[in-house]
Amino acid sequence: MAQSRSRKRKKRKSSFKAGHLPGSVTYSGEPTGRDVVLRGLRYAPDVFEERELAGADEIAEFLQQDGTKWISLDGLSNTTLLEEIGRRLLFHPLLLEDIANTTQRTKLEEDEDRLFVFMRDFERNPDTQSLDDSQLTIALGEGFVFTFCEQEPSEFQTVRERLRSGQGLARANGADYLLYRLLDILVDQYFVALDELGSRLDALQSQVMESPNSREILQDLFDTRHELLGLRSSIMPLRDVLSALERRESGLIHPATRAYLRDVYDHALHVAESIDTLRELDSATLEVYLSRLSLRQNDVMRVLTVISTIFLPLTFLAGIWGMNFLHMPELRWTYGYLAALGVMAIAVAVMITYFKKRNWL
């Protein structure tokens, strides 16, 4: 788990590389070994077609057909294919470059007659228990949506299912509504991630209350905050993108869909607020953790002080009567030893009374 996190952190550093020729399509992710999958899906109220597409030419021909088209490219490592698509669909080279860049910032770009949403998809990795994020671009054109993903979110499958069955997501709605559905699903991923972080924090809280000394707590609290800040710095620009999408005067988005986008925007706002709530819980847990450390230290100090305060004077008294002066009359008394022990007992009694009064024992 720690490894996966440090890997993620390192990735961040590389988002601005110098000496990079502008307009060149370079895949900046790690090689995945998975095949690139290119699929087309076409629907209208009474039409539904799904097929694999072989290349840019088939895409172009597919887009000519009636109905709403959803083309999805799962895997970004085939840059030749990407460039070919770009040429056929007349994507601006800079946009193509951004699509292939796996560390792209979340943003909204507008081509002459297309909208591009660059964003990140959060998926929980079942192996490492960590949140993995990957690059995802959604292009909205007249009558079609084109999604480019490093790895297609599993939730996209449910959208396909519903389109297949014709229920839920009415096939009557156009490409802008499909864009909304996909954005909605992607924003919902944040809630899943927050739920996961929320329950991790709950577990940490119990742990703090029970065994405050284990020091993994500190690391875990810090990691949680790190992930929360990561989610936050990712939802913030997404929120702006959604707000811009809703407000932008574009023929691509029907007024009726605007209300739905407003809804996703509201969800993004709620995500941001939930993140803040969790951050506060994280802070509060750290505070309590530190408070318990303080309490514990107080205990330790009290024990040390009580012990020292009792035994230092006693040891001194023993030292006195261990001195080798010739003329120490009490040493020769018959009950001198007993008297000495008595004096020490009284000293102890005084100390203990004092500590009792001070509420230290």
Place this chain on the structure above:
Amino acid sequence: MAQSRSRKRKKRKSSFKAGHLPGSVTYSGEPTGRDVVLRGLRYAPDVFEERELAGADEIAEFLQQDGTKWISLDGLSNTTLLEEIGRRLLFHPLLLEDIANTTQRTKLEEDEDRLFVFMRDFERNPDTQSLDDSQLTIALGEGFVFTFCEQEPSEFQTVRERLRSGQGLARANGADYLLYRLLDILVDQYFVALDELGSRLDALQSQVMESPNSREILQDLFDTRHELLGLRSSIMPLRDVLSALERRESGLIHPATRAYLRDVYDHALHVAESIDTLRELDSATLEVYLSRLSLRQNDVMRVLTVISTIFLPLTFLAGIWGMNFLHMPELRWTYGYLAALGVMAIAVAVMITYFKKRNWL
């Protein structure tokens, strides 16, 4: 009390369950053993009718009548009934699914000609002294309000009373005004909850000032903050819902009612501000608690230092004269012992003067 809290926390985890078929109505709460109660209430300036309803058909027929109708379903465990109602009233399956989901987020949904407010109701549990929240949905349609609750808030009864008596809430107002009344009552519940938390904080403050060492304080402060954050993350989306209700162009809400909704919105704002005030009080109390711990630790350290500083040198002196060197002339002096004690007394006097000067004694 601690148990009820941890139960609540665990509940939170389950709000996003994987492998859940979309559009299926599943009751996600715990079985309550209570019967599901379905009631209809109908009023107009000179009409008042109240009756139990047997099923979806009776509801449909009841809604045909004149006047403002309030149908309330108390208990969500009967999913068969819910589905039947959904089919008869043409509720969207996804909305029905949300109604039955007891961990639904607060939100506003709009059907073709109906508004749905999904929210949470806070009720103080007299047994556990904790705040219990339950799922509550209010649907507003043309001429009727339909409330779906896990357990109907007791305050709804006072609304029924007033409608019965015809005073206070004028029967002349329509369904939108009834929606306002119910929302107003539900927001007022937050004030009750805040009052409870406020007095708990007051008690904790006194406790901190009097006996700062008890460590339940830490747990209690943390629990209070947890509940405040819970209330906050619940009022925030509600505030947005109320603001949207007030602003939304909907034929269901008369312009005159808008001003009332603005009022509830203002209350929600006040709730949010009061929560922030209480959170600050909570933080301040924690700070004072930690400060008192610090003060106490300071005391402990001072005692330790004074004792050590007095007795370590004395013990050393005693150690000197306890050495077994053959040639230690002072050991043979007649008043050597007295002189030694005198030296020690002077050392003590010097120390004490020093501490007095430093204000440590």
Place this chain on the structure above:
Amino acid sequence: MAQSRSRKRKKRKSSFKAGHLPGSVTYSGEPTGRDVVLRGLRYAPDVFEERELAGADEIAEFLQQDGTKWISLDGLSNTTLLEEIGRRLLFHPLLLEDIANTTQRTKLEEDEDRLFVFMRDFERNPDTQSLDDSQLTIALGEGFVFTFCEQEPSEFQTVRERLRSGQGLARANGADYLLYRLLDILVDQYFVALDELGSRLDALQSQVMESPNSREILQDLFDTRHELLGLRSSIMPLRDVLSALERRESGLIHPATRAYLRDVYDHALHVAESIDTLRELDSATLEVYLSRLSLRQNDVMRVLTVISTIFLPLTFLAGIWGMNFLHMPELRWTYGYLAALGVMAIAVAVMITYFKKRNWL
């Protein structure tokens, strides 16, 4: 002082009482023993009349007359009188209930043709040196202002004076201007309260810098913050009320008066900002207080460490030569004792050099 504060805190708890019949006028304050005073004041550019009013009938008759009328009810314990007034002036029973409730939240209510401002008046109690707040309601109607107070603010007297003399507050202005004047005076009370808290904080700051160990400081800082939060949670809704008053389309408030209300609103904003400034000062003072505790603890620890580090090795050396082995040649040396003392002196010198280097002495 501490007593008066805890009394105030307790009062807060009772603002939501269960089992309270709606619409019934109940005085929720403590019996004051003072008489209820009902006064009428009437003015126009060339008219000025002031008189005691005996009951609801006289009020009704008084309101019939020309000019601007100001009726003030000083004391809320006579609920019979209140109910009588309510009936005569056609106040809504719920409003009347709110007027008599001494723990009413600050809010603005609108009757058919009247505005009601429910707020709190802060007055400095010369006996306890604490801030006392009391319930105050101002009703604005066509041509009249009606004030209901637990105890009339002393500053209202200056308004009467000016109306009497005809200067300052031009008698030409109507009831809405009188409302503005009263609100202005009440908001100014916050500045007085803030000045008082500001100078208390100044005194605490000096105290912290001079004698950081007195522990009343902690209590005082906390009490100050408590009062600041109290003022804040009271000015916040008042700010909203003032903003609503200024914006609301009401025939009762002339456009010219709106600018004045904007002014009071600005004052309320300034109060809120000043409160935040003082809260920061309070926090800063607490931080400095804790820092000084830390510094002091550092001093204590340093002394302890220096003493221990010097005397523990010395005592050990003395212990060595106090051992009773038969064959310890140095014990028989002529200058063994001197040599031992010399070794100890060197040890001390080494220690002290070390501490000097570390800057601990």
Place this chain on the structure above:
Amino acid sequence: MAQSRSRKRKKRKSSFKAGHLPGSVTYSGEPTGRDVVLRGLRYAPDVFEERELAGADEIAEFLQQDGTKWISLDGLSNTTLLEEIGRRLLFHPLLLEDIANTTQRTKLEEDEDRLFVFMRDFERNPDTQSLDDSQLTIALGEGFVFTFCEQEPSEFQTVRERLRSGQGLARANGADYLLYRLLDILVDQYFVALDELGSRLDALQSQVMESPNSREILQDLFDTRHELLGLRSSIMPLRDVLSALERRESGLIHPATRAYLRDVYDHALHVAESIDTLRELDSATLEVYLSRLSLRQNDVMRVLTVISTIFLPLTFLAGIWGMNFLHMPELRWTYGYLAALGVMAIAVAVMITYFKKRNWL
């Protein structure tokens, strides 16, 4: 320096004095011993006149002339003169009272045909190195600006210079532009003050890093924060005044000048933001200071622990062999003493290894 600060704090308390007859002009500052200077300046594109004015009559006559007039009163102690001016220029008595009150809050007042900006001028006192603030009022009327200052800001002189030379500030602009210039200069004073505080903080930062133990740092950090809060609570209302000036529909301010006022408003915003930045630096410096104290305390504790842990067991061992039991065979061994020293050396070696492993040495 400390004295000047405490003087300033005391001044704050007196801003609300009870028993003050409204409308009476009272100078609330300390007597300065300086003469009151009354100057008139008149300009138009081709006119420039500057002269001393003797009294209210001369002012009135001076204002009759053509061109833009700037009358400045330097010194507020001559209340007779102020009253005379007020009568001649028909200033409202309450405004005149505010002009003479040296603890007036920053605000904007509007007379029938005049605007009054009440604000504070910050000037760095070269003697005490502290920031002194003084009362300053600028009245804008048709064709003239009237400034009332406790002590005229030195920067006003540069405005006079430029008007004299006719360059920079075009003489063609009217009184509203002159108001803008004066406000601009006064807001720039804040930047000067912030620069001063910024470099003081820089110095404190270096000091914290180098010699964290000097305790003036705490006082200085606190004083800096105090001054920052002072500047902040002064710029905040000024910001509102500037915003109101820009937005207010007043014939006195030409639309062209509005853009300039917007500029000053922007500057005020920047001042507010810079103050917040400096406050954060101040907080950060305090945090680092406390962190270094903690680090230092950690060092001290480690030394104490190492010393105690080494010498307490050794001393115990020496004590063992210093016991006076008759039958302690090892005391009679030939190499008993050496063996004892050996045991002690081994104990020390074990301890030191342990500390090395724990990274404490």
Place this chain on the structure above:
Amino acid sequence: MAQSRSRKRKKRKSSFKAGHLPGSVTYSGEPTGRDVVLRGLRYAPDVFEERELAGADEIAEFLQQDGTKWISLDGLSNTTLLEEIGRRLLFHPLLLEDIANTTQRTKLEEDEDRLFVFMRDFERNPDTQSLDDSQLTIALGEGFVFTFCEQEPSEFQTVRERLRSGQGLARANGADYLLYRLLDILVDQYFVALDELGSRLDALQSQVMESPNSREILQDLFDTRHELLGLRSSIMPLRDVLSALERRESGLIHPATRAYLRDVYDHALHVAESIDTLRELDSATLEVYLSRLSLRQNDVMRVLTVISTIFLPLTFLAGIWGMNFLHMPELRWTYGYLAALGVMAIAVAVMITYFKKRNWL
């Protein structure tokens, strides 16, 4: 690295120098020894010309030509040239003064028919690893952009490249689009700077977790925060400048370009948010650092307490039996010594059991 930072801090102090004649052009930077380079670049869809310009006359003549002109002055030390340019192009003397002032605040100024953006350029210094900022002014006039830099940002070169090749940045766009491109590049520099700071923070986090005792961490965390605050106080006014540019009604900026400026404004907003995220990470890292110090101190204290609590009583016991009383019967017992050692062993066992129970061992 530390040196470069302290140099930067000192620079800040000089931004407000007294006794500076207004309107005089003075270069306030340090002499760089580099030559001043003056270049002209002219383009239109089918035109591209690039040449060195010798002086103000050539500039004036160059500006007469067709197409969009970009004149860049790299190096501000030649004030004679600057004054010459100012005279020829009729720049206001005050603006010229601001251009040459290397500590100018970020702001937007408007001449009659030109816009001036004064801002700072952040560039990473490869030698010192620190962020260097330098003064940069962009003037936008009818058909031309004039950039004045202390040192031209290296990224400007890529704009030139693209204009040369005619791709990417369409030559068809005018001067306002060029302004946008330059601003975009300059804002992107902030992201580069933030990436650098982000990875530095990542490194610090790992360091804190692994070896929390190194005290450079504190200095590094503080320096990072300092640089973040520096970036923040620089992006904030830039954000306002960009917002003003977008909103301002100016014939110089075509409506189409406004959308692009909105984009840069969004980037500036994201920069501000990212800075806040990094500041929180910095704070969190400091908190964890301090928490680890606390944990460590807890460890140290526990060791000290355990050692003291075990050996102080033992030493006391040894002291008892080291006393020289004549009548101490146990000293003469045959197994007295063994018994004493046994008693001590039992004492140790008791202590260790106690510590084990308290979880301290």
